[in-house]
Amino acid sequence: MDPRRARQRRHRRQHGRHHSALHGGDDYSNYQHKGLIVLMLKTFSKVLSNGKFKSATHRVIRKEGKERYSFAFFSNVDPEKWLEPLPQFTEDAGEAPKYRRFLYKEYLQLRMRNKTHPPSRPEDAIDISYYAV
Template sequence: MSKIGVVMENIINECLGLPPNFLKEFNHDRSWDFMAALRYFPASNDENVGITEHEDGNCITFVLQDEVGGLQVLRNEEWIPVVPAEGTIVVNVGDVIQVLSNKKFKSATHKVVRKGEKSRYSFVFFHNLNGEKWVEPLPQFTKEIGEAPKYRGFLYKEYQQLRLRNKTHPPSRPEDQNFAAACLRVLEEDGPAAMTQATDCIKSRRYKYSIDAIHFYPIKTDVH
């Protein structure tokens, strides 16, 4: 999956008109990538939320969903169902690409709606960035074309910490509210403490990511 991530990164690189291999060299560390298996229970009579509206905070997300479906993306203020198709992978651009491109590429707003018939299963692969990497709008999309940066720069790991904190505490600054989707990074080596942190976030009222509606299974990071 990491190899597919690099291929998609190269496609985005070309679409943005960046120098060859720019994004590949910018994001060469694959140790932060991870995959998760998700199980969504059938909808109840009074609730069908799987995951509420959000954007992913990483670079690129790949979703392999079963025939049940339920994934929806927002376009022109309308929710569009992503109809499952055998042999296909759904690709979502994340916040990192949005910031680097100064919003030339928009992070995909999406949600999951649970259906009443049966559980939904999906595998999600997160093509991430090294936590020590500094992220800000690239000069190719700002000063070189006379446009002001739409975002201030940030350290990737601090940004993810901010996203997680915003699930359980009000943002310290109003402008942080826009990046308030939780990042549940649970790796095998993180152990019980990381799973406890993820569970606490899942239980947060702000995220409406019900522990009764979904099971989150971390998968070894060496799965490619």
């Protein structure tokens, strides 16, 4: 068995399926639990958690005859704030930072440039990996 999949299976057994999904291990479409709340984190949470938490792609598949309720709450980081991995995910965890420190407004400007001046090659688009070390 692939070592990565084996780690994911062990992790799911230890922490439960929902915990694993928060760490990017599973697809939420498999969850049919009444009262389940899914928290979708923005891309910068990947930096703050040093890659531990990943942002999810929003996708809804509702089975016919089933109800689904959504509540959206949007929040953003102050553009003047510096972002970097938090010590809980680096120093305290004994791991090296996977992202360099950056000013959030710089990231927003680069992302906007992707929209106003799309790169000729998709791989040249700026995303959070631009700040990876």
